[in-house]
Amino acid sequence: MQTIDMATTPLRELNSALQAQAETTNQTQWVIENPKGAHAVAVGLDAPIEVTVKGSTGYYCAGMNKQATVHVTGSAGPGVAENMMSGTVIIDGDASQYAGATGHGGLLVIKGNASSRCGISMKGIDIVVHGNIGHMSAFMAQSGNLVVCGNAGDALGDSLYEARLFVRGSVKSLGSDCIEKEMRPEHIEILKDLLERAGSDAKPEEFKRYGSARTLYNFHVDHASAY
C-alpha cells in the first residue's frame, strides 16, 4: 500500500504519482492523508487503482476519473467526480453543489446528502445519493441514472433529456418537462443493481421514476411567443 501525506507532499506531486499508474500497475492501493479540504485531489486518474482519501476534500475531487475507485471518508466540496468517464467514486459524508456534473460513465455514491445541481448535464454516469439532493438537480441531464434515497429539492430534472431519475422520498417540485413515469420491471432491475452496488438497503419498489415528457425536444409553433 502506498501512503501519501498531503501535509508534506504538494498536490501536483500527489496527482502526478496517481496519474502515472498504468493499466498493469501493481501499486493498486493508495491512501491519502491530511487532505484538509484541498482542491483537485486525485483528479484525472486512468488506472484500475483504489485511492482512499482520509478526510474531507475541496473543489473537484476525483474529477475526470477513469477506471479508478476513489473513496473519500469525509465530505466533498463542489464538483466532485465532475466529468467522470468510468470507475467509482464514493463519498462517505456530504457532497456540495454539482456533484457528478457532466459525467459520462462510472458510479458516484454519496452516502450523505448532495446539495444543489447534483448530476447537472449528466451524460451517462450513475449517481446514487443515500440522503437528499438540492435544487436544480439533473438539469439538462442527458443519460444515466440518478437515484435519490431521500428527498429532492426544487425543479428536479428541468429540461431533462433521457436520464432516468429515481426518488424514494418527496420531490419539492419538478422542473420544466420533467414528469413522473411508470416504474416498469426493467427499471426495478436497474435500480436493484445500482442500490446494491451503492451499498444501500433501500427497496427498489419504494421509489418513483421521473423522466422527460419530451415536449421541449422540438420547436413548437404554440411556443413561438416565448422566444
Place this chain on the structure above:
Amino acid sequence: MCGIVGLFLKKDELRPQLGDLLTDMLITMTDRGPDSAGIAIYGDETGGLKMTVQSDTPAVTFAGLDAALAEVLGGPVTMKVVDTHAVLDLPEGTEAAARDFMKARGIRVMGAGASMEIFKEIGLPKDVAARFGIRAMGGSHGIGHTRMATESAVTTLGAHPFSTGDDQCLVHNGSLSNHNQMRRVLTEKGFAPQTQNDTEVAACYISSRLAEGANLGEALEGTLDDLDGFFTFVVGTKNGFGVVRDPIACKPAVMAETEDYVAFGSEYRAFAKLPGIDTARVWEPEPATVYFWER
C-alpha cells in the same frame, strides 16, 4: 469570488484564541480574495464606546487625536493605534459628536460599538492580519473576509466587513443587482451608504431593519425579499452571528458546529485547523434559509 470566515464561540475558554483561529481561517481563503482583507472582532467591553478609525497618514493624523477629542467631547478618551487604524474608547453618548469630529478632519470611521473593533486594508490577508496583530486579539466572535473585487474599486473603504450600525457588521460573497435602487430607498430612510459598494447597501439594509425593531433573524429573512442578486451574507451583532444565502446559492458556504463554537467558511479548508473539527457537525447551509445564533 470572495472568501468568508466566521467564528462564534459558545464557551469562554476559547476567547483568548479567537484572533489566532480566525487568522488561520482568513489566510486559507487568500486564493478566493487577494485584493483586500478585513476582520471584525467582538472583544471585551470597556463600558464606553469603542470607535475604530482609519487614516492613510496615521503618524500625522493620530498624533494628539485622543487629547483633541477629549477636549471636544468633554470626557476621557483613550486611543490604541494599530498601523493605519486607531481604536478610540469614548465616553458613552458621544458617538454623534465624535463622528462629526472625524468627518471634519477627514478621518474614516470604520465602525463603532460596545465591543466590536474592525480592521481592514488592501493587501494579502496574511499581511493585513500581521499589520493589525489579529492573532493576539481575543473575543467572543469575529468575522473575516478576503475580497476579490468586482462591483467597486480596491480601496480600504471598499474592503469588508462593512459596519453601518453600532456593533453591526456584514460581509458578502456575491454581487447585488438592485443596489442602486436600494441605495435610494435606504438614503430616504436615513441609512445612506457612504461608498459605491453594493455590499454596503446590504449592511445598511440590515441596520435599517434592526433599527425598525426586527431581530437578526427577521432582518436576514428580509434580504431574501428585498435584495436581488447573488449573495452569501455573514452578519455579526453584539450578541449574535447570522448567515443567509440567496435562493440560487451559487456562492459556496459550509458550516461547522461543536459544543464550543459555530464556524462559517466559504470552503471546508478554512476549518482545517479548528479544534475538534474532525468530530464537528459539518453541513452546507440551505439556500434561502436563515441561520442565526444569539447569546
